Amino acid sequence: MKSALTSFLIGILFALGLxxxxxxxxxxxxxxxxxxxxxxxxxxxxxxxxxxxxxxLFRIIVKRKTPVLTDxxxxxxxxxxxxxxxxxxxxxxxGWGLVGYCPAPAVTALATMTLQPFLFVLxxxxxxxxxxxxxxxxxx
Amino acid sequence: MMNYLYPLLGGVLIGxxxxxxxxxxxxxxxxxGIINGSLSAxxxxxxxxxxxxxxxxxxxxxxxxxxxxxxxSTIVRSDAVIVxxxxxxxxxxxxxxxxxxxxxxxxxxxxxLRSIIATLIFMSLGVLSATLFRLYFGGAL
Numbered sequence: 309m310k311s312a313l314t315s316f317l318i319g320i321l322f323a324l325g326l327x328x329x330x331x332x333x334x335x336x337x338x339x340x341x342x343x344x345x346x347x348x349x350x351x352x353x354x355x356x357x358x359x360x361x362x363x364x365l366f367r368i369i370v371k372r373k374t375p376v377l378t379d380x381x382x383x384x385x386x387x388x389x390x391x392x393x394x395x396x397x398x399x400x401x402x403g404w405g406l407v408g409y410c411p412a413p414a415v416t417a418l419a420t421m422t423l424q425p426f427l428f429v430l431x432x433x434x435x436x437x438x439x440x441x442x443x444x445x446x447x448x
Numbered sequence: 449m450m451n452y453l454y455p456l457l458g459g460v461l462i463g464x465x466x467x468x469x470x471x472x473x474x475x476x477x478x479x480x481g482i483i484n485g486s487l488s489a490x491x492x493x494x495x496x497x498x499x500x501x502x503x504x505x506x507x508x509x510x511x512x513x514x515x516x517x518x519x520x521s522t523i524v525r526s527d528a529v530i531v532x533x534x535x536x537x538x539x540x541x542x543x544x545x546x547x548x549x550x551x552x553x554x555x556x557x558x559x560x561l562r563s564i565i566a567t568l569i570f571m572s573l574g575v576l577s578a579t580l581f582r583l584y585f586g587g588a589l
Contacts, residue, residue: 314472315496319503320510322465322477327511327518329458335522341578350451355552357459358466362557365467375474382475386545386562393566396544397551401570403536405577407525410537410548412479412504419508420519427527428534435538436484
């Protein structure tokens with residue numbers, strides 16, 4: 309299926325970008341966040357580069373009726389600023405700042421066959437499952 | 449100079465990737481959402497997610513072969529801290545509906561207020577977390 313294949317290739321491109329950017333080096337991310345310590349602000353250019361490109365292309369792409377290979381665009385349309393957004397983002401930020409891994413770089417780093425990424429990714433998956441479990445129980 | 453150039457170029461690659469994903473498949477590249485969605489995806493929705501994740505892994509292998517320093521971690525963290533961090537990232541990204549790619553890149557690019565706020569929050573808490581960790585534990589990198 310073409311979508312699956314292109315998704316695979318895009319995943320490769322995306323993670324090569326992460327590697328080039330330095331996002332797969334947790335020490336670089338921690339240094340970026342440690343603004344009062346040994347601050348390395350260079351990772352801000354990852355967002356500059358990424359948003360710079362995508363901001364422009366997004367506008368052009370969504371003018372199309374449909375994507376090239378699928379029937380419709382799946383673009384989130386929630387607008388509410390709710391507790392889940394705020395608390396969720398906060399919890400994510402705390403975890404991110406603790407070790408400097410966020411989801412994609414951690415998965416990419418599994419290739420090193422070292423403990424840190426494996427432990428992180430397994431815990432991350434568990435965290436995802438736990439949230440869904442508790443959310444279902446609390447019906448939120 | 450190179451210190452800033454590589455992140456910029458890496459960012460451009462990332463921006464191109466997420467644009468391609470939208471253009472070809474109509475999907476937002478929010479990696480936490482792609483992973484989380486793959487855990488409970490229905491048949492039609494599963495394949496593109498798993499192949500994307502496979503792509504991340506293959507890129508990892510490519511990086512490991514040609515540029516292993518890009519994947520090298522020098523942070524010193526106990527297993528417990530890694531586990532806690534992972535749990536927080538997993539739990540938080542699903543609760544908050546996104547991560548650095550979903551909210552930070554895709555959401556901000558389309559001027560989503562939810563994403564702008566989420567990004568400001570996770571960036572601030574990231575700074576707080578990294579700072580406090582250094583103050584209390586010496587933050588060995």
